[in-house]
Amino acid sequence: MYRTIYLSAASHMFSxxxxxxxxxxxxxxxxSDGISGLLLYHEGSILQVLEGDQSRVDACFExxxxxxxxxxxxxxxxxxxxxKVFPNWSMGFAWPNDIKDGADASLKGLDQVVKELPSLHSVDRRSAILIRSFFASHGDLAALLVF
Structure with missing residues (x-):
């Protein structure tokens, strides 16, 4: 099993x-490539975790x-x-009130991602720290963190 975690800035604000x-x-x-992970987007910042076979994860990253x-x-x-620590592909980018009833179960509010950090930390400390850092780097998201 292989994992890549990257950070980037969006070339424009995504709708x-x-x-x-x-x-x-x-x-x-x-x-189709057997890759799972987590994609976080907030105000133009992107953090993504990709997990799976090394050659496929590397090809995806390229x-x-x-x-x-x-x-x-x-x-x-x-x-x-x-x-894998994220066996189901999920994406957190919306505040809870932006996620409508009946929304795809893999679409998570950023607050839900924060709630899952303690259990993630016990499985993969590095991923949890990087995700926590992503939240801490945004003033409005940092308020969701419990120190």
Missing amino acids: TEDLNAILSVSRRNNQ RIKMDGRHRGLLRLFHGKVDR
Whole structure:
């Protein structure tokens, strides 16, 4: 099992429609490649965790590097891991009141991602710290963190 975690800036502020289109294509590609993970987006900042077979994760990361929607892409971690910590593809980008009833179960509010950090920390400390840092770097999201 292999994991890559990267941070980037969006080339422009994504609309809900942009995010839904990204999620749709990502799900299709990642499902066929056996890749899972987490994608966080907030005010132009992107943090993504990709997990799966190393060659497929690396190929996915190379496609992302070439995607004009990203600027300043920085790979924070890549390496072999014991197991997936995000076995189901999920994407957190909306405040809870922006997620409508009946929404896709893999679409999570950022507040829900924060609630899951303690259990994530017990499974993979590095991923939890990087996700926590993403939240801490945004003043409005930092308020969700319990120190």
